[in-house]
Amino acid sequence: TKTTTKSIAKMTAGVIGAVAAFRQMSQVVSESIKSFRDFEFQMAKTKAVTNASESDFKLLSDSAKDLGRSTFFTAQQVAELQTNYGKLGFTTQEILDAQEATLNLAIATDSDLGRATIVAGAAVKGFGLEVSETKRVVDVMTASFAASPLDIEKFQTSMTKVAPIAASAGISIEATTATMGVLAEAGHEASIAGTALRQIFLKMINPTSELAKEIGFTVNSTDDFLIAIKNLSEAQIDNLRVQEIVDDRQVAVFNTIRKGTPDIIKFTNAFENASGTAQIMADIIGDT
Secondary structure, three states: OHHHHHHHHHHHHHHHHHHHHHHHHHHHHHHHHHHHHHHHHHHHHHHHHHOOOHHHHHHHHHHHHHHHHHOOOOHHHHHHHHHHHHHOOOOHHHHHHHHHHHHHHHHHHOOOHHHHHHHHHHHHHHOOOOHHHHHHHHHHHHHHHHHOOOOHHHHHHHHHHHHHHHHHOOOOHHHHHHHHHHHHHOOOOHHHHHHHHHHHHHHHOOOOOHHHHHHOOOOOOHHHHHHHHHHHHHOOOOHHHHHHHOOHHHHHHHHHHHHOHHHHHHHHHHHHOOOOHHHHHHHHHHOO
């Protein structure tokens, strides 16, 4: 009886172990199938959005798989990046060229990859830049997030309002981001700051505005903008004149820009030399 009991106990333990192993294997297989399914579904979205040819679609699919193996992100997340860039009008080659820089942005700034794609792509389009300059945009974003209270949410909120006007005034993404960084440091809410800065830029390019008259010229480039704010910061302008130069809702932002001119110039220079920042920061974070 004792021998039989021991045998039954061993057999029971074996059965329980086999059941547990089967369940674990079943879970792994199930998760694998789900991963393949989700990836294929996301790639189908990418193909539909980009209208890629079979050869282009294979390039996108293969690159998503490769990046899914070699980075923090899954192949499905990379496929989502491709879909988002496709929605912004990027071609297959432009998507492939922008992928690595965007992955570095998401890693370096601890941002959601999908959102990083949308924000970086919108900045490229908003400033009228070539898609090949996505890396430049990503480096400026990364450097600004490290040097100021700006983050991806504040950057997106403000740039949505100000980027097209900055581009029409010839003011670079570096100078615009530097200004937004100084405003963020002073505690201005991103939406309000972006709207106010947009109106200030509009006045700077309008030769009939009081602001342009105060400056003495219209702003048509980044150099013009930096000279203009330097002159404004050094001028003796009382509160009454400030209210004549800009609208009441822009007074606080205008005064912050005047006071923060040295920092705006400093940040602009730093961001103009920020090439490689996203890669450096991503490598540091990845080396853990």
